[in-house]
Amino acid sequence: MARGKKLFTTATPACAVCHTLKDAGAEGTIGPVLDELQPDAPRVARALRDGIGSMPSFKATMSDADIEALALYVSKASRGK
Structure with missing residues (x-):
């Protein structure tokens, strides 16, 4: 989880x-709100990848x-787990 969270904020582009x-603590406005989308x-x-x-x-x-x-982090973090 820690590695995924770091990548979420430091990947290029982040x-x-x-x-x-x-x-x-991200408040981007271009892409979907991941807390609402809750992707697996x-x-x-x-x-x-694509x-x-x-x-x-x-x-x-x-x-x-x-x-x-990063995928595991986003999936777990967006579901509040």
């Missing part, structure tokens, strides 16, 4: 720039382990 996620980890990982809408793909800049850590 997820926190576009997305709102209460646990991360596979959905987040797919979006990170990009979606205006969100870029991170597969060239993040390792599979980092993508999985």
Whole structure:
């Protein structure tokens, strides 16, 4: 969880720039509010690898382990777990 939270705020571009996620203190206004969307980890990982809408793909800049850590963090944090 700690690794995923750090990646949420430090990836390039940082997820926190576009997305709102209460646990991360993020208040982005471009992408969906993750606390409302509550995506599961596979959905987040797919979006990170492939990009979606205006969100870029991170597969060239993040390792599979980092993508999985970030996906797990977003999934758990958005559900308040």
